[in-house]
Amino acid sequence: MxxxxxxxxxxxxxxxxxxxxxxxxxxxxxxxxxxxxxxxxxxxxxxxxxxxxSKEAILFAILDAHVRQMIADVETAIAGKSTTLDQFRAAIRAIVELNARSSQEQRLILNDLSFLSEADQQTIKTLERRIVEMISDLLVQLDRQGKIVKRTKKIYTMMLFGTLNFSHTWYDPKGGIGPAEFADMVVDQFLYGITTQASPSDLSARQRQRA
Structure with missing residues (x-):
């Protein structure tokens, strides 16, 4: 029974x-x-x-819940915005804010995924690919210069995720830059750089400062 x-x-x-x-x-x-x-x-x-x-079952449950939460947060963030740029900015904010709340889970998914069985690893990796594909699709839509093609799509996408995934090693969400502002900095740096003309959020910030 x-x-x-x-x-x-x-x-x-x-x-x-x-x-x-x-x-x-x-x-x-x-x-x-x-x-x-x-x-x-x-x-x-x-x-x-x-x-x-088992201990492995606990690790899988932690990682599975974390990645599923990220998918849900990104989907919700995108659904609330109309333009591609706003969707992209909202998606990056959702990822940064979740990682800021869940830095331990982020460490585990980067360092300990390999301790799961092959089947469980594939489950987590399949979920992660859904997030990567959502962000990658938004990047393609934002690309106006034709830089993101089949050969470069993964490189550009993983350059962005490299910044997001490893920020837990140095970024303090309780410091002077909150998660939303940090996410906007990542978006602006990635899309506009620091040597080109001011980004839309930079212009908005300057207007607020002058008001």
Missing amino acids: ARTRSENYDDIHRGIMNAACDLFANQGYMRASIGELADACKLSRGALYHYFE
Whole structure:
């Protein structure tokens, strides 16, 4: 007979994922033991296995939830905007803001994805490709000079994601530049550079300063 779920099953399930995320990110997935995780969750090993069948299953759940949340956030951000430029800016903001809230998850997906089974890795990578394709399609639509062609499309897209994915190593969202402003800086730098004419957001900022 199957065990019935407790009323607080979902809360405990989320709590395990949160504790595991912190432990794996700070100590390293391979070095973190089930015993240490049970201690961090204030659960017995037996209780822990009631929620997840293995340490690997916990890692997969963390990464899967993070990437699915990013897809949902980007889709919602794009849906609320009419122009391609506004959609692109909103999508980058959504990614930056999620990563700012989830820097531990970002560390895990960059450093520990390879510890999952091949099947689970492919699941995560397929989800990641959906995000990359959404951003890549917007870049193609924004390209007015024909720079983004089949040969260069992936390069331009991954140049942008290189900035976004590794910002957790140095960017402090609690510093003087908030996530939304940082996202706009990334967009402006990527689309307009720093040696060309002022970008639309630069002009708007200057107008606000003069007002």
